[in-house]
Amino acid sequence: MQDYLKELNEKQREAAAHMDGPLMIVAGAGSGKTKVLTTRIAHLMKQGIDAFNILALTFTNKAAAEMKERIEKILGNNEARNLYIGTFHSVFARILRAEAHKIGYPNSFTIYDSDDAKSLLKSVINENNLDDKLYKPQYVYGRISAAKNNLMGPIEYMQDHFIQQEDARSGRPLLGQLYAQYAARCFRNGAMDFDDLLFKMYELLVKHPDVLAKYQHKFRYILIDEYQDTNIAQYQIIKMLGAVHENICVVGDDAQSIYSFRGATIENILKFQKDYEGAKVVKLEQNYRSTQNILNVANKVIGLNKNQIPKNLWTDNGEGEKLKLVRTLTDNDEGRFVADAIAEQKLRNHYHNKDFAILYRTNAQSRSFEESLRRLNIPYRIFGGLSFYQRKEIKDFVAYLRVVVNPQDEEALKRIINYPVRGIGKTSMERVIIVANEQNITFWDALQQPQLAGLKGAAAAAIEQFVIMIRSFQAMLTKSDAYEVAFTVGKHTNLVKELYNDKSVEGLARYENVQELLNAIKEYTETPDEEGELTDKSLGTYLQNITLLTDADKNGDEDQDVVKLMTIHAAKGLEFPCVFAVGLEENIFPSAMSLYDREDLEEERRLFYVVITRAKHRLWLSFANSRYRFGSLVQNEPSRFIDEVPQEYIDRSFAGLAGARTGAVARNAAAQQRTFTPREKAPQQARPAASGGTSDVARVMAQKQAQAQITTHVPSANFTASDPEDMEEGMRVEHQKFGIGTIKKLEGGAHNRIATISFPTGGGDKKIMLAYAKLMILS
DNA sequence: TGATGCTAACTTTTT
DNA sequence: GTTAGCATCA
Numbered sequence: 001m002q003d004y005l006k007e008l009n010e011k012q013r014e015a016a017a018h019m020d021g022p023l024m025i026v027a028g029a030g031s032g033k034t035k036v037l038t039t040r041i042a043h044l045m046k047q048g049i050d051a052f053n054i055l056a057l058t059f060t061n062k063a064a065a066e067m068k069e070r071i072e073k074i075l076g077n078n079e080a081r082n083l084y085i086g087t088f089h090s091v092f093a094r095i096l097r098a099e100a101h102k103i104g105y106p107n108s109f110t111i112y113d114s115d116d117a118k119s120l121l122k123s124v125i126n127e128n129n130l131d132d133k134l135y136k137p138q139y140v141y142g143r144i145s146a147a148k149n150n151l152m153g154p155i156e157y158m159q160d161h162f163i164q165q166e167d168a169r170s171g172r173p174l175l176g177q178l179y180a181q182y183a184a185r186c187f188r189n190g191a192m193d194f195d196d197l198l199f200k201m202y203e204l205l206v207k208h209p210d211v212l213a214k215y216q217h218k219f220r221y222i223l224i225d226e227y228q229d230t231n232i233a234q235y236q237i238i239k240m241l242g243a244v245h246e247n248i249c250v251v252g253d254d255a256q257s258i259y260s261f262r263g264a265t266i267e268n269i270l271k272f273q274k275d276y277e278g279a280k281v282v283k284l285e286q287n288y289r290s291t292q293n294i295l296n297v298a299n300k301v302i303g304l305n306k307n308q309i310p311k312n313l314w315t316d317n318g319e320g321e322k323l324k325l326v327r328t329l330t331d332n333d334e335g336r337f338v339a340d341a342i343a344e345q346k347l348r349n350h351y352h353n354k355d356f357a358i359l360y361r362t363n364a365q366s367r368s369f370e371e372s373l374r375r376l377n378i379p380y381r382i383f384g385g386l387s388f389y390q391r392k393e394i395k396d397f398v399a400y401l402r403v404v405v406n407p408q409d410e411e412a413l414k415r416i417i418n419y420p421v422r423g424i425g426k427t428s429m430e431r432v433i434i435v436a437n438e439q440n441i442t443f444w445d446a447l448q449q450p451q452l453a454g455l456k457g458a459a460a461a462a463i464e465q466f467v468i469m470i471r472s473f474q475a476m477l478t479k480s481d482a483y484e485v486a487f488t489v490g491k492h493t494n495l496v497k498e499l500y501n502d503k504s505v506e507g508l509a510r511y512e513n514v515q516e517l518l519n520a521i522k523e524y525t526e527t528p529d530e531e532g533e534l535t536d537k538s539l540g541t542y543l544q545n546i547t548l549l550t551d552a553d554k555n556g557d558e559d560q561d562v563v564k565l566m567t568i569h570a571a572k573g574l575e576f577p578c579v580f581a582v583g584l585e586e587n588i589f590p591s592a593m594s595l596y597d598r599e600d601l602e603e604e605r606r607l608f609y610v611v612i613t614r615a616k617h618r619l620w621l622s623f624a625n626s627r628y629r630f631g632s633l634v635q636n637e638p639s640r641f642i643d644e645v646p647q648e649y650i651d652r653s654f655a656g657l658a659g660a661r662t663g664a665v666a667r668n669a670a671a672q673q674r675t676f677t678p679r680e681k682a683p684q685q686a687r688p689a690a691s692g693g694t695s696d697v698a699r700v701m702a703q704k705q706a707q708a709q710i711t712t713h714v715p716s717a718n719f720t721a722s723d724p725e726d727m728e729e730g731m732r733v734e735h736q737k738f739g740i741g742t743i744k745k746l747e748g749g750a751h752n753r754i755a756t757i758s759f760p761t762g763g764g765d766k767k768i769m770l771a772y773a774k775l776m777i778l779s
Numbered sequence: 780t781g782a783t784g785c786t787a788a789c790t791t792t793t794t
Numbered sequence: 795g796t797t798a799g800c801a802t803c804a
Contacts, residue, residue, distance in 0.1 A: 061794095114794090195794090261791075262792085262794080361790095362790055362791055363790080363791085364790055364795090367796095384793085421781085548794065567792065567793095568792080569792045588790095589791095591790090593791060594791085607792080629795095630788085630795075631795050783801100784801090786798105786801095787800100788797090
């Protein structure tokens with residue numbers, strides 16, 4: 001037996017050594033699925049299958065890169081470079097780049113990210129004189145996206161009885177027309193959005209049997225990672241591509257399906273055996289990642305879901321530590337607790353920064369952790385959020401490049417036509433757009449003839465100048481490489497100079513970012529080919545690639561010794577020795593959007609399962625009594641998922657900050673004993689927004705200054721908390737941390753009273769929740 | 780026409 | 795608490 005197969009357990013080997021015919025690998029969390037997948041590909045190649053005939057699809061670029069690397073390692077050569085391996089979106093973009101003309105698109109089509117898409121939608125909505133409060137671009141985009149992921153074009157959409165009813169009921173009967181217009185506009189702009197990369201790929205295969213045959217023949221072996229997260233479009237495409245050879249291998253874990261909001265359907269994995277008769281099924285149930293305690297919790301939690309393939313994860317690893325459950329008063333306390341715990345663990349158990357991950361439900365939750373980590377000088381990195389390519393200065397620069405490559409691209413044109421300022425104002429632009437729409441020509445074509453829009457004089461001249469400039473860049477495309485073009489664009493448009501002259505801190509950062517972009521393009525042009533036969537180093541390919549990159553894909557700094565912060569979604573597929581699962585509160589996790597639907601709730605539970613199974617040795621669950629959301633304090637009950645963790649696996653002696661606060665703890669003890677019953681509505685009356693319309697700049701400045709000089713207050717020796725019921729406006733009170741202050745205002749209902757107290761030595765005005773804060777009445 | 784300051788909307792999750 | 799988009803002023 002080959003060495004690389006010896007490293008696998010029996011089940012893993014069975015899967016990896018399988019050659020022909022459909023295969024489904026049901027791989028529990030941490031069961032070594034990437035190892036199996038990579039070994040299988042290497043094995044296929046060892047058996048003489050040409051790398052050019054293997055297609056492997058993943059959900060992130062990072063996963064793809066990692067797989068490629070591992071395969072190279074097994075094989076000891078660089079044959080893996082010839083594999084077709086990448087995300088669904090990037091692989092299909094690559095194929096479409098070669099074939100797009102067959103469905104009427106330019107091969108240098110632009111890829112619209114969701115910002116571009118929404119911006120175009122907004123234009124369309126406004127042109128129809130519709131209210132964009134009702135037809136919110138975000139909402140419309142969501143509907144269109146869902147339609148495309150279900151392979152439903154505008155016509156099908158408008159003919160679908162059920163959908164029409166839904167739209168009528170929501171008061172948006174014109175959604176279908178917006179969809180049609182948006183699609184037409186994208187087409188006119190030579191642009192595809194993310195969903196089009198799947199939808200148009202499908203269209204291509206359906207309309208052009210010759211193309212289908214070509215790729216069916218080419219991809220003799222198809223492997224798909226994270227199959228539980230595929231949607232209908234992906235499913236159909238795979239089905240078509242694999243129909244001839246049926247050498248389809250899918251790997252997935254129904255328990256980790258967490259992307260239904262993107263159209264993924266768990267059905268795909270559940271029905272695989274029906275789709276492919278005689279499919280071989282291998283279950284991987286041995287977990288190599290976590291301790292027994294962690295796994296027990298995970299198994300128990302996921303067992304509460306109804307719809308699933310039965311599995312039982314087990315491990316050889318020791319029992320390990322119990323989970324630690326932590327309650328804090330506020331989100332800031334939660335942040336402080338986590339940072340302290342990291343510092344402590346580093347000392348006590350010799351962990352490194354990179355051994356820790358802080359995982360949350362929503363990106364917005366990162367703030368309190370950032371602050372507290374910074375305070376303790378613990379380096380960290382946030383994954384997700386704004387990617388490099390979404391920064392304004394980068395988008396501006398890239399917009400130029402996009403126009404050069406594809407002048408039909410209306411969104412990019414709009415972005416740069418008057419940036420840097422060249423005297424083409426809003427009115428001129430709108431006129432041209434109207435003409436373009438009337439004549440159904442592209443914005444760019446309309447710009448060639450400004451007189452059609454009734455423009456003359458300075459405006460027309462400015463447009464003419466602009467057009468000439470862009471043309472001169474386009475002329476370079478055939479002769480020069482991507483970097484030369486980009487460099488010339490930066491120089492000629494004064495973009496780089498303008499940023500260089502901005503000497504502010506942000507300006508400097510922007511300048512550096514643009515330099516980094518230029519460097520990246522240079523690197524791209526100079527790196528030798530790594531891909532299969534379809535390589536080309538043009539600017540167009542480059543632009544398509546970067547649109548599909550996310551922040552998580554940023555190369556190379558794997559080994560940086562930093563604490564990692566990311567959403568649970570982003571953490572899927574990763575593992576960390578120590579995991580903090582934070583913000584376990586009702587309305588956050590589970591999210592408020594998913595409380596009223598069994599299926600949504602089960603997806604949240606799978607998300608909880610995912611976060612638990614990220615941990616190798618230690619796992620903390622934490623939640624806060626109250627936290628700032630949208631700038632005001634909100635109270636949430638502890639997450640129902642906490643109740644679902646069996647008591648015997650929880651370490652409660654470790655109470656975090658909660659131990660000291662008797663009132664809160666007592667109230668909480670009752671809450672934690674609740675069993676899995678539908679809970680009463682949390683008392684969440686909306687509070688009046690912070691009053692005071694006129695904001696006095698001087699006062700705010702003074703306040704900020706005061707905050708900076710907080711001196712730590714030492715509580716009086718006889719400090720005892722007074723009953724909040726007794727407090728009234730105008731009273732002088734003492735706070736253990738902020739010192740002595742005066743109650744300026746009381747608001748909120750009987751159980752949620754909030755006092756605005758001014759502390760002259762404690763940092764100015766504070767809003768304090770009387771139910772939790774300890775205050776002593778002085779007079 | 781451009782810069783500045785204010786309001787409102789925002790939070791699920793991502794290719 | 796943040797940010798995008800809008801209105802107002804220079």
